[in-house]
Amino acid sequence: MKELIVLLVFCVLVTTEVQKYDGFKVYRLSLNTTEQLDFLHTLRDSMEGLDFWTGLSILSRPVDIMVDPKYEAEFLKTVKDQGIITEVFIENVQMLIDKEKVTSNSRSGMSWNSYHSLEDIYSWLDELAKTNPSITLINVGSTYEGRQIKGVKVSFNPGKRSVFIEGGIHAREWITPATVTYLINELLTSKDKSFRSIADGFDWYLFPVTNPDGYAFTHNSSRLWRKTRTPYSNCFGADPNRNWNAHWGVAGTSDKPCSEVYGGPAGFSELETSSLSKFISTVGPSLDAYLAFHSYGQMLLMPYGHTSQHLDNYDEVLRIGKAAINGLAKRYNTKYIVGNIAEIIYKASGSSMDWVKMTYKTPIAFTYELRDRGSSGFVLPANQIIPNCLEVVDSIVAMFQEGEKLAYFTLS
Template sequence: MKYINLVHFACFFLICYGEKDRFDNYRVYNIEVNDDAGLGEFQKLEESSSRIVFLNEPNIHQPFQILVPPDQLANITELFERSAVKNEVQHENFQKLIDEEQPHDTAYGGHFGWDRYHDLDVIYAWLDEMLQKYSSVLKNHNYGKSVEGRALRAVKLSKKEGNPTIFIESTIHAREWITAATTTYLLNELLTSTDSEMQHLANNFDWVIVPVTNVDGYTFTHSTNRMWRKNRKAYGKCIGTDLNRNFDYHHAESGASSNPCADTFAGPKAFSEPETLALSKFVKSIRNIKLYISFHAYSQLLLYPFGNTRQNAPNYSHLDGIAKSATEALSRRFGTKYKYGSIANAIYVASGSSIDWAYATQGVKLAYCFEFRDTGKYGFLLPAEQIIPNSLEVIDALKVMIKEAKALKYF
């Protein structure tokens, strides 16, 4: 009896305090496919293999990366030979990238800053601090609860009545840590910057900001598996729905999986997940949203509707023109190059995304999805020293986006 108790204690201890999945000697391959046959091979592999992690969706427009455990190297080599796709080893040991993502100084005492990535508790504590400090203009919104009971939180910055609203939705995919870091940086700039253009944006627009949409998944990436993407609701033996395939607009039609084990599982029905259902109700409760922006990583893309079809959106020329100017502005500071286009045309067909839903069902005429740095060198494991450069160039893009939208009378 004593022995069993000890074992239980050990299990409890391990699960609760820091046993993280390791990726020792996992290889990252960079892959380019040029035809539908090659694409089909990798789409099949994505559906069928639970061991190989797709770091982004296979597509024929640009290279994508997969993460291969040592025991799958023979299988993947065989597939490469059979399908004759272009492939190269980008990293020999993925764990090394994970180990190098955060700075290693020991002086860190839990303070908030943009020199490292923070977990949900630290981000929420910082939000509370900001809410207290700027209580006359910044309000808290607890708009729901996650599967595991965590608070879904937004803040709203409003300095005067009647401002048009910009909605920022961030970190709907758990492993995209740079999105939460950039979102908090943006909020901090709106609250504290002395730059006149930034002050203009803070004074003349209401900003509703969700720093972490997928709170359970994000927490899981810090505690257990750095590569987790979905939320944490169980469907049979598999866990998680891709929240950005779960919105109620052409739900699960294409570019989403009906297999609960897949990383792009759309959920059994639209808004089946508390995180998306609560977000949709929250968005509906806010009048006057003129611009909806979803922050993702990685690939360096600025995307707009539609994802479910290659057809152009009604105001395509405006969506495209604004994206062109915004990506030009983004590249000016550090030379970071973004591509732009509709989701379906620039990368792949994907239905049930938040920006399609906001655009097509909520009357938000400008909806964009940023895919931040980089293009695969570090992928999701963007070193923390790039948080501030990424944030600065994204803010450059936002400034131009808003200026052009105003000139086109969207505000």
């Protein structure tokens, strides 16, 4: 009996322990040959202690890998043997995390000078829905661990065409729920004339945290968790942005459950993606735009991820994307690049954006990879939340104005 109690106490301690990243470094690797790229594909699935912060991309893009100090010597020898050039990009990940600000807000408030927990974000949405007639709360279903997948509809003039915005599908990309909550607040409070005509011209669906279990896990246990929390063999989670039924399993994904890009056992195997897709089906035909927020890298990505062929309205979307990144750069000169996913970063199928575009031919569909370019990566300091959000709003204004020029819709 005593042993059992000791074991139980031990289990509780283990499961509630917060993972520390002391001495974890992020290395940036520069590649010269396709053999080196192929080698990294193998390494990703075979070596412990590595966390790929960027996908395995086209040769010209560097690859960022966080390395557990226990495996650092082995890692360095292995990549050196392949002639791969490495540089330390982040010296100590835990130091960045220690500086990152998380605050518990007052019961109904929200702020953008620190990051917030899932509970805080949800209680803010609840409060908004109670006090604001333009807001309707939406719960599309439950996660694997039983949390709600909650969003809002913002509508000032019901019956308009729609815009759908999602954040937080990758749990560790904390800047993305912060950006989506900021946008909700802007829709409700902005007095800027250009933004107002866009805000009033559509019905908006906004989901700040589309992977709630993962997001809660990044706050409670492991800051750099990416996937869902569904158990699979001896690991947890599928990559929810490789799990949509859009050329599922074809590219940029893995069939190994421990991989960061494990696509799950089947398309829509995850409750999070299947529930959200069912909800999107109810509004899909009315969508004029679909925006997915990710970090990091400062890119605006266009469909599709499974092919570099220019499909659908590629030329027009590229024109809109260029207008958007030019608009974004105006305030702080933050430089983004725009292009097809498969062309400018890597082939990756099964994303939400591709599924929406493929299913509904949504005219405007983009995935933002927000700040920065790797100096903080996923652990973006909280004092960058507001500058990031301001430039994103600028980009959305430019995006929709260009869409209007192409006669996709008429703004008031």
